Amino acid sequence: MNTLVCISTTPETTAKIAFTGDGTSYDSEGVNYIMNPYDEWYALVRAIEIKEADGGEVHVIHVGPASSDIIIRKALAIGADAAFRVDTEAREAYQVAAEIAAFAKDRDYQVIFTGKETIDHNGAEVAGLLAGMLDLPFVSFANDLQIDGSRATVGREIEGGTEVVSVELPVVISAAKGLAEQRIANMRGIMMAKRKPLEVVQPTEASAKVKVAKYELPPAKSGVTMVEPDNMKELVRLLAEEAKAL
Amino acid sequence: MPVIALIEHDGITVKKSSYELVSYAARWAAQSGDHAIAVVLGSLSDHGELASHGAAKIVHIADSALDHVDPRQYVSALRAVMQEHGAEHVVLAHSSTGKSISGILTVASDAALIHGINALPADGVFRRGAYSGKALAYYRPEAGPLVITLMGNSVPAEKQDAAGEVINMSPDLPAAQLTRVEVKKVDGDIPLPEASKVVSAGRGMKDPDNWGIIEELAAELQAATACSRPVADTGWRPHHEHVGQTGVAIRPNLYIAIGISGAIQHLAGVNNSKTIVVINKDPEAPFFKAADYGVVGDLFDVVPSLTQAIKDYRQS
Ligand SMILES: Cc1cc2nc3c(=O)[nH]c(=O)nc-3n(C[C@H](O)[C@H](O)[C@H](O)COP(=O)(O)OP(=O)(O)OC[C@H]3O[C@@H](n4cnc5c(N)ncnc54)[C@H](O)[C@@H]3O)c2cc1C
Numbered sequence: 001m002n003t004l005v006c007i008s009t010t011p012e013t014t015a016k017i018a019f020t021g022d023g024t025s026y027d028s029e030g031v032n033y034i035m036n037p038y039d040e041w042y043a044l045v046r047a048i049e050i051k052e053a054d055g056g057e058v059h060v061i062h063v064g065p066a067s068s069d070i071i072i073r074k075a076l077a078i079g080a081d082a083a084f085r086v087d088t089e090a091r092e093a094y095q096v097a098a099e100i101a102a103f104a105k106d107r108d109y110q111v112i113f114t115g116k117e118t119i120d121h122n123g124a125e126v127a128g129l130l131a132g133m134l135d136l137p138f139v140s141f142a143n144d145l146q147i148d149g150s151r152a153t154v155g156r157e158i159e160g161g162t163e164v165v166s167v168e169l170p171v172v173i174s175a176a177k178g179l180a181e182q183r184i185a186n187m188r189g190i191m192m193a194k195r196k197p198l199e200v201v202q203p204t205e206a207s208a209k210v211k212v213a214k215y216e217l218p219p220a221k222s223g224v225t226m227v228e229p230d231n232m233k234e235l236v237r238l239l240a241e242e243a244k245a246l
Numbered sequence: 247m248p249v250i251a252l253i254e255h256d257g258i259t260v261k262k263s264s265y266e267l268v269s270y271a272a273r274w275a276a277q278s279g280d281h282a283i284a285v286v287l288g289s290l291s292d293h294g295e296l297a298s299h300g301a302a303k304i305v306h307i308a309d310s311a312l313d314h315v316d317p318r319q320y321v322s323a324l325r326a327v328m329q330e331h332g333a334e335h336v337v338l339a340h341s342s343t344g345k346s347i348s349g350i351l352t353v354a355s356d357a358a359l360i361h362g363i364n365a366l367p368a369d370g371v372f373r374r375g376a377y378s379g380k381a382l383a384y385y386r387p388e389a390g391p392l393v394i395t396l397m398g399n400s401v402p403a404e405k406q407d408a409a410g411e412v413i414n415m416s417p418d419l420p421a422a423q424l425t426r427v428e429v430k431k432v433d434g435d436i437p438l439p440e441a442s443k444v445v446s447a448g449r450g451m452k453d454p455d456n457w458g459i460i461e462e463l464a465a466e467l468q469a470a471t472a473c474s475r476p477v478a479d480t481g482w483r484p485h486h487e488h489v490g491q492t493g494v495a496i497r498p499n500l501y502i503a504i505g506i507s508g509a510i511q512h513l514a515g516v517n518n519s520k521t522i523v524v525i526n527k528d529p530e531a532p533f534f535k536a537a538d539y540g541v542v543g544d545l546f547d548v549v550p551s552l553t554q555a556i557k558d559y560r561q562s
Contacts, residue, residue: 013378013491013510026377093359119491120378122362122378122495124361125359126349127349128346128352129349129350130349131349132352132353137317137318137424141342156342157486158342158343159439161486162429163426163428164428165424165425165426167423177485177488178485209387209388210386212384212386213371213384213385215376215382215383215384216381216383216384221535224538224539224540225540227539227540227541228541229544232548232551232552235555236556236559238539239500239539240559243500243539245499245520246500246556246559
């Protein structure tokens with residue numbers, strides 16, 4: 001059974017957030033990019049576990065420029081078998097989903113994974129759009145996945161608990177915490193990754209449906225009011241009267 | 247054209263956050279002289295205050311197949327209402343339900359999609375958080391249909407009288423794709439993403455057996471409990487309590503952080519909270535820079551006395 005894992009990149013969690021002059025694009029000067037943790041820690045690892053149990057191949061796909069190749073290689077080092085990079089800038093979720101859908105449509109993937117969301121934009125948009133474009137069922141925020149023949153049983157995060165659903169394959173699944181345990185690439189994996197295929201795919205030039213008008217930094221906090229540890233009565237008064245938070 | 251708000255409910259009452267949705271839809275529609283339609287799917291005995299929050303129409307598809315969410319069936323039901331009432335735009339909650347149907351609905355409606363909106367549109371431009379809450383992004387969707395999810399607790403529900411005309415529909419629905427096996431509820435807790443008050447604790451607690459004081463404070467405030475990532479990773483607390491950049495992102499009215507250092511990845515998930523209180527014994531803890539109120543002290547003394555002070559305040 002073959003699976004496809006959609007991989008996104010995001011600025012490292014400690015990266016500075018600044019925008020270029022007119023505020024329309026993120027200033028990536030000097031910023032390190034990493035593989036989106038939900039893609040790496042949960043989606044990719046669960047796909048590899050399925051391969052280890054049932055055979056087949058794990059493919060990863062990324063929409064983005066050649067500068068992402070180093071991150072894609074990391075996915076190969078962790079255990080994916082082949083990688084594909086759609087050679088175009090990722091502008092927004094609809095365009096990214098359209099490129100991935102065009103790639104995946106005639107290939108026989110039984111599970112297409114994404115991460116739950118990227119940790120920079122927290123969009124959580126690509127997976128559902130992809131399911132819509134490929135006309136496949138969609139299970140969001142999976143924290144457990146068991147495959148049994150042509151069906152999958154999936155636990156999905158809902159407010160206040162987990163809903164367990166059963167679904168016919170193929171399916172699009174977005175991966176949340178709990179789906180798998182993070183794996184670190186070892187030396188052997190890193191060496192093997194160099195010989196695994198990383199194929200560049202020509203984009204379909206899908207267009208973006210949403211454009212960024214501008215970015216803005218939120219107003220700074222006005223500063224902290226300190227309260228003595230033996231005067232919780234005062235803290236409660238401030239929360240009730242000043243912050244109106246009680 | 248009218249704007250649709252998909253109402254979430256538990257079969258008995260309308261969720262509080264859904265009043266935000268319908269009031270948002272009404273105010274957005276009013277920008278072009280139009281009205282809001284509240285769509286109720288599945289069995290619900292009481293439409294609550296949908297009309298007084300701006301629903302000109304309440305379209306109810308009471309088919310019990312819709313009692314729980316199947317994305318394909320939900321999308322099909324929403325499409326039927328959109329076509330019947332000539333609606334183009336849909337407002338969903340930024341919830342597990344909203345996010346599981348938005349993409350499929352967007353493709354079926356040939357719409358554009360923006361998740362996590364936190365303000366009313368101004369001149370066709372929509373605002374949301376970006377870079378894990380460290381920035382705001384203004385998006386301009388292309389002309390035509392638009393599906394959005396609205397961040398809870400960001401645009402307050404407003405009372406606005408509307409007709410609230412109830413229209414029952416029963417369109418043909420496709421077969422469900424997801425079969426529900428079971429639901430595992432977390433006992434007695436207030437779901438974190440919906441909570442207006444959150445009490446959160448970190449490694450400063452030293453031991454999972456010490457959580458009693460956190461639970462007592464949370465119970466007194468009727469708050470949800472949360473934790474930092476290492477606390478969830480070591481199994482001291484369940485994963486669904488983990489907040490931050492790689493956990494749940496929340497924006498409650500009140501966030502009380504106890505024994506949490508305030509690492510940048512933690513702040514990313516909580517810095518949009520309206521009021522932040524930090525309790526930490528280290529005056530240099532980075533969290534104080536993001537706090538509105540700070541207490542430097544030993545949490546094992548401070549937390550019980552805060553709980554007591556709230557009790558006293560409630561009684562006075
Ligand atoms: C890619 C990545 C993603 C991450 N995502 C997240 C995330 O989503 N959420 C998250 O929380 N973290 C995340 N982290 C981890 C983060 O960097 C921090 O390590 C973590 O938040 C620290 O947790 P803590 O504050 O509970 O523990 P610590 O940093 O150990 O802080 C404990 C605090 O408790 C205080 N304390 C100790 N004893 C007492 C006492 N008796 N009374 C009062 N105060 C006391 C100490 O002064 C200290 O400030 C991520 C890290 C990485 C690299």
